[in-house]
Amino acid sequence: MLKIKEYTVRHLVASVLANQKDSSSLRQIILLMVHVVREICLLSPSFSQKYPPVKFLSEKDRKRILITGGAGFVGSHLTDKLMMDGHEVTVVDNFFTGRKRNVEHWIGHENFELINHDVVEPLYIEVDQIYHLASPASPPNYMYNPIKTLKTNTIGTLNMLGLAKRVGARLLLASTSEVYGDPEVHPQNEEYWGHVNPIGPRACYDEGKRVAETMCYAYMKQEGVEVRVARIFNTFGSRMHMNDGRVVSNFILQALQGEPLTVYGTGSQTRAFQYVSDLVNGLVLLMNSNISSPVNLGNPEEHTILEFARLIKSLVVSRSQIQFLPEAQDDPQRRRPDIRKAKMMLGWEPVVPLEEGLNKTIQYFSRELEHQANNQYIPKPKAARMKKGRPRHN
């Protein structure tokens, strides 16, 4: 585009000069114009901005949707889906763990708005649906400032429920498998009340999310607010932060760089991992369903963490060693979702095979490493508080 404009103006300059005897002032003006056109093209990426394709929705079907935490890992993928489905999306984020670059491809689009705002403060906007995702989700991140995590999940959720009540919006809470704590029931179904240490290092998040669920049902019963509660199990994919600290990003980054894969404890604890696109589809189905009780969203394929380390090593074709570090305090020993409810009531189940999702995520982290100034990011072991030795954060 820049080239065409420059060419056009140069052409104009040449023809004007050919017809002028005393042309120095005119020449200067025209050269200035060339300069201005070039500056405008460079400073206004929106001139040439191409957005991902967006469906057209009629006024009746188009919703005004707020996503709190919409610039985060899951939130930004949800933003993409809802934008491409043709809705008007407002992303609210305080950028503690979210990043502008996760949603920058929508900036300037008429259906999109990005607000730098912390949900701990009230928000006054008009919306039809609220996906309330705002909260750090990685254990080292949420334990970094437990009081802030508690405020975000309690005051933040109260504020969003207050907004839902005022404007008559439906609210979906991104809850977590962590409400089941270190579970004594396996696999975990939605009827299970959980086994949470209320004063342990994970409590700021576990109990924060538990009370957030309690708030949803209080607002539903007392004020008639429509709520949806998704209990999200371990999720991975592109746009995870390099220093996220969760097992998927740690192991992939370590394997890519030939560093030891840091297994906390013996590695016999289990997790079941879902790819982010499966989760996003589940969230949208749940929001638009009539199910107000909690629903598990996760992939039921369970692995020990040691198996998982070996799998990542082999997918990356890495020579990294496996290093055993002290076990993290209150680390849930077995976790696997029972997703019969989601299957029956939403017709949802994960469709992306683990290895396919991991390969995409490995490609993403390889690109992230290439973009790093020094081409290196070595995750430091930071299981917040290890069982023995227990290093403190901040």
Ligand SMILES: O=C(O)[C@H]1O[C@H](OP(=O)(O)OP(=O)(O)OC[C@H]2O[C@@H](n3ccc(=O)[nH]c3=O)[C@H](O)[C@@H]2O)[C@H](O)[C@@H](O)[C@@H]1O
């Ligand atoms: O990924 C998620 O979606 C979930 O991650 C966390 O739950 P957690 O299962 O503890 O997540 P990780 O930090 O990824 O840990 C998984 C297991 O791997 C272990 N781990 C982690 C990191 C590492 O470098 N090495 C390692 O062995 C942990 O001790 C734990 O047993 C969050 O608490 C959940 O809210 C969130 O939904």
